Amino acid sequence: MDPLADHDGVMDVVVEDETISSVGTVTAAGSKADVLDCDGLILAPGLVDLHAHLREPGFEHKETIETGTRAAAAGGYTAVCAMPNTDPVTDNVAVVMEVRNLAEKAGLCDVLAAGAITRGLAGESLTDIAEMAEAGVRLFTDDGRCVESSRVMRLALEYAKAFDVVICQHAQDPGLSEGWQMHEGYYSALLGLTGMPSEAESIVVGRDLALARLTGGRLHVTHVSAAQSVDLIRQGKVRGLRLTADVTPHHLALLDEDLVTYDTSLRVNPPLRSADDRKSLRAALAERVVDAVATDHAPHAAEDKEQEFDQAPPGTIGLETALAVVLTELVGPGRLSLIEAIDRLSVRPAAILGLDEHGGPLTPGRPANLVVFDPTAQWTVGDRPFFSMARNSAFTGHTVGGRVLHTMLRGTFTVREGEPTR
Amino acid sequence: MIKHLLSINQLSREDVLKVLDTAESFREVGTRVIKKVPALRGRTVVNLFYENSTRTRISFEIAAKRLSADVINFSTSGSSVAKGESLKDTALTLQAMGADAIVIRHSSSGAPHTLSRWVAASVLNAGDGTHEHPTQALLDLFTIREHFPSFEGQRIAIVGDVRHSRVARSLTFAMTKMGAQVTLVGPPTLIPPEAPAWGAEVSHDLDEVLPKLNVCYMLRVQRERQRQQFFPSVREYSRLWGLSRARVEALSDDALIMHPGPMNRGVEIASDVADLPRSVITDQVTNGIAVRMSLLYLMLGGDAKRGTYGEEGVDDSRRESGAVLEEAGETEGASRG
Numbered sequence: 001m002d003p004l005a006d007h008d009g010v011m012d013v014v015v016e017d018e019t020i021s022s023v024g025t026v027t028a029a030g031s032k033a034d035v036l037d038c039d040g041l042i043l044a045p046g047l048v049d050l051h052a053h054l055r056e057p058g059f060e061h062k063e064t065i066e067t068g069t070r071a072a073a074a075g076g077y078t079a080v081c082a083m084p085n086t087d088p089v090t091d092n093v094a095v096v097m098e099v100r101n102l103a104e105k106a107g108l109c110d111v112l113a114a115g116a117i118t119r120g121l122a123g124e125s126l127t128d129i130a131e132m133a134e135a136g137v138r139l140f141t142d143d144g145r146c147v148e149s150s151r152v153m154r155l156a157l158e159y160a161k162a163f164d165v166v167i168c169q170h171a172q173d174p175g176l177s178e179g180w181q182m183h184e185g186y187y188s189a190l191l192g193l194t195g196m197p198s199e200a201e202s203i204v205v206g207r208d209l210a211l212a213r214l215t216g217g218r219l220h221v222t223h224v225s226a227a228q229s230v231d232l233i234r235q236g237k238v239r240g241l242r243l244t245a246d247v248t249p250h251h252l253a254l255l256d257e258d259l260v261t262y263d264t265s266l267r268v269n270p271p272l273r274s275a276d277d278r279k280s281l282r283a284a285l286a287e288r289v290v291d292a293v294a295t296d297h298a299p300h301a302a303e304d305k306e307q308e309f310d311q312a313p314p315g316t317i318g319l320e321t322a323l324a325v326v327l328t329e330l331v332g333p334g335r336l337s338l339i340e341a342i343d344r345l346s347v348r349p350a351a352i353l354g355l356d357e358h359g360g361p362l363t364p365g366r367p368a369n370l371v372v373f374d375p376t377a378q379w380t381v382g383d384r385p386f387f388s389m390a391r392n393s394a395f396t397g398h399t400v401g402g403r404v405l406h407t408m409l410r411g412t413f414t415v416r417e418g419e420p421t422r
Numbered sequence: 423m424i425k426h427l428l429s430i431n432q433l434s435r436e437d438v439l440k441v442l443d444t445a446e447s448f449r450e451v452g453t454r455v456i457k458k459v460p461a462l463r464g465r466t467v468v469n470l471f472y473e474n475s476t477r478t479r480i481s482f483e484i485a486a487k488r489l490s491a492d493v494i495n496f497s498t499s500g501s502s503v504a505k506g507e508s509l510k511d512t513a514l515t516l517q518a519m520g521a522d523a524i525v526i527r528h529s530s531s532g533a534p535h536t537l538s539r540w541v542a543a544s545v546l547n548a549g550d551g552t553h554e555h556p557t558q559a560l561l562d563l564f565t566i567r568e569h570f571p572s573f574e575g576q577r578i579a580i581v582g583d584v585r586h587s588r589v590a591r592s593l594t595f596a597m598t599k600m601g602a603q604v605t606l607v608g609p610p611t612l613i614p615p616e617a618p619a620w621g622a623e624v625s626h627d628l629d630e631v632l633p634k635l636n637v638c639y640m641l642r643v644q645r646e647r648q649r650q651q652f653f654p655s656v657r658e659y660s661r662l663w664g665l666s667r668a669r670v671e672a673l674s675d676d677a678l679i680m681h682p683g684p685m686n687r688g689v690e691i692a693s694d695v696a697d698l699p700r701s702v703i704t705d706q707v708t709n710g711i712a713v714r715m716s717l718l719y720l721m722l723g724g725d726a727k728r729g730t731y732g733e734e735g736v737d738d739s740r741r742e743s744g745a746v747l748e749e750a751g752e753t754e755g756a757s758r759g
Contacts, residue, residue: 189615189617191531191532191553308509308528309533
C-alpha cells in the first residue's frame with residue numbers, strides 16, 4: 001500500500017542495495033536473491049514519527065538513542081524526530097551532531113534531531129535557528145515546555161520563515177495548568193485530582209494561529225488533545241494558514257474515565273480527555289484537519305512511574321504500539337481506511353519534516369525504507385518485553401491487532417521476523 | 423464485606439447499614455470498664471500516616487486495640503520515609519512483616535488505590551488527598567442516625583471548600599446513597615461544576631438554605647485557599663459562608679451542627695456556636711471509634727478467608743448484628759482481655 005504512488009494491490013517489490021529496483025510482478029528471482037513471502041501481509045513505506053523522546057544525551061537511565069531506535073524499528077519506523085528536551089538541551093549544532101552520530105552508530109532508524117526554539121528551553125531568547133537548519137534540523141520546538149511569550153513566539157515564527165523549517169508548539173497555558181494531574185471534568189472532580197481544562201491548550205492554539213496569520217510563518221501544533229483545539233485548527237486551515245497538526249495514538253484510544261484506577265501509565269501531558277474530545281480527534285484525523293499521528297514516546301524509569309499518582313512524571317512509551325493501536329481503534333472499526341492510516345503514520349509526517357527519503361513513493365529508484373506488517377495478528381501489549389528500555393505503556397494489558405514483521409532501512413533489515421537485527 | 427475500603431462508593435446501602443448496626447454493638451464496649459473484645463486478637467493493623475493527624479490516627483489505634491489487634495504506628499517523620507523510601511518499598515516492607523490491615527492517610531489522591539496493588543493486606547483509606555475519607559462519612563452517618571433514625575428525605579447542607587474536601591466527597595456520596603438530599607454551599611470557585619452529577623444541589627446562599635435543614639455540616643477552610651485566591655479575603659468568606667450565632671437562630675430547633683475537625687474557630691464557625699449543645703462535634707469523635715471497630719471487624723474478623731492477594735475478604739454471611747459481640751469472642755468473658 002503506497003498512498004503517494006497510489007498503489008493498493010498485490011505486487012512484488014525488488015530491492016537492490018539501498019533502493020527499490022522494481023515494483024510489479026517478478027517471474028523469477030535470481031539465485032542470490034533473498035525472497036520474503038509476504039502473502040497476506042501489508043508492505044508500506046516505513047513509518048515516520050514526528051515526536052519522540054529518545055532521552056539521550058542526559059537521561060540515559062530512561063532510554064538511549066540505541067534502545068529508542070530499536071523500539072522504533074520494532075514498531076515499523078524508519079525515521080524518528082527526536083525531541084530536544086535532553087541534557088544538554090538540543091539548542092545548538094554540537095548536540096544536533098551528537099544525536100545524529102549516536103543514531104548512525106546504532107544504525108536502526110534515521111533520527112532527525114529537533115532543535116529548541118529558545119536557548120535552554122527558557123522561553124526567552126531564540127536559538128541559532130539558521131545554523132541548526134543548515135545542519136539539517138527541520139523542526140523546532142520547546143516541547144515539554146510551552147513557548148509562553150507572544151513576543152518570542154511571534155519572532156520565532158517570523159524569523160524561521162527564511163528557512164525551510166517548522167515551528168512546533170506544545171500548547172499549554174501555565175496559568176491554567178498549575179498543579180494539574182488530569183483533564184478537568186467530571187472525573188477529576190470525582191477522583192480528587194487537580195484538573196487542567198481544555199482551554200489550557202486551546203487558548204495557546206488560538207493565540208499561535210493568530211500569530212501565524214500575522215507573520216505568515218509555518219506552525220505545527222503537536223499532540224492535539226481537545227475538541228476546542230481541533231475546531232480552531234480547522235478554521236485556521238480554511239483561512240489558508242501554513243498549519244499542520246499531529247495527534248497521539250493514546251489520545252485516539254483512551255479517555256479520562258480510564259483513570260479511575262489511578263494508574264500512572266495513563267498520566268500523560270496533555271491529559272487524556274473526554275469522549276467528545278476523542279470523537280473530535282478521530283474525525284479530524286480522517287478529514288486531515290489533523291495531519292499525522294505522532295507517538296510522543298516518553299520513556300521513564302520504572303521507579304519514577306511506580307509512585308503516588310501526583311508524584312509520577314507524565315508520559316507513555318508508544319513507538320512499539322502506535323501502528324497496532326491505530327489499526328485497532330481506527331481502521332478496524334471503519335473510522336479510517338488502511339491506506340489513510342499509512343498516510344497519517346508515514347507520508348504526512350515525512351512531508352512535514354521535509355524527509356524526502358521517507359514516506360514513499362515506493363517506485364523504482366527510491367530509497368528502500370519499508371515496513372511489512374500483518375494487519376490481523378492479535379497480541380497483548382506487555383506479553384513480550386519491550387525493546388524500549390522503559391515499560392511505562394498506557395496500553396499494557398490491551399489486546400491489539402497489527403504486528404510488524406519486517407522493517408527495512410535503506411535496503412537493510414532493521415527488523416526481520418519481528419526481531420531487531422542489531 | 424469488601425477487601426479494601428478505598429471509596430465510599432464501594433459500599434451498597436445494605437453494606438452501610440451493616441457497618442452502622444455493627445458499630446452500635448461496639449459502641450457499648452466503649453462504656454465498659456474493660457474496653458476490649460478479642461475479635462482481632464493476633465492480627466496486625468498498621469497505621470501508615472503520611473499526613474499528620476492526631477485525631478484519626480488515635481481513633482483507628484483505639485479501635486484496633488479494643489478489638490485486641492496488635493497495632494503498629496508508622497508516621498513519616500524520623501522514619502525511612504524521611505530518608506526517601508518510596509511508597510512501594512514501604513508497602514513491600516509492611517507486607518513482609520505480615521500486616522493484616524493497613525490504614526493509610528496520604529496527601530496524594532489515589533495513594534490507597536496504588537498501595538492496594540502492592541500488598542495482600544486489607545487497605546483502609548483514612549483520607550487521601552482531596553479524594554475521599556470514607557470512615558469519616560460513616561461516622562457522620564452514625565452520628566446523624568442517633569438523632570434522625572431514617573436518612574430518607576433528610577436535608578443536609580455541606581458548607582465550605584467542597585472542591586478540596588475529601589470529607590465533602592465521601593459524605594455527599596454516602597448521604598445520597600442513603601436517600602438524603604444534599605445541598606453544597608460555598609463560593610462558585612470552591613464547588614466543582616460537576617457536583618450536580620453527584621446527585622447534589624448547589625447553592626451560593628447559605629441563609630436561604632439554613633431554615634430547611636436537618637443537618638448543617640461545616641467544612642474546614644484552609645487559609646492557603648485565600649492565598650491561592652479562591653476567595654478574596656477571610657473576612658468576606660466568613661461573612662457569607664461562616665456559621666455565626668445569628669445564622670444558628672435560623673436553623674430549626676432539632677437541626678444538628680457538625681464539623682469533621684479540626685475547626686478554624688472564627689472562620690467557618692463562630693466559637694460559641696461550636697460549643698452549643700446541638701453541635702455534635704464531640705459525638706462525632708466518640709462515634710469514630712465504634713465505626714472504625716465495626717469496619718475492622720467486618721473486613722478482618724472471624725471467618726476471614728486469608729491468603730492470596732485479591733481474594734474476597736470476610737465471609738460474614740452468618741453474622742447478624744445482634745450476634746456480633748458473641749461471635750467476637752465475648753463468651754470468653756468480658757473480664758478477660
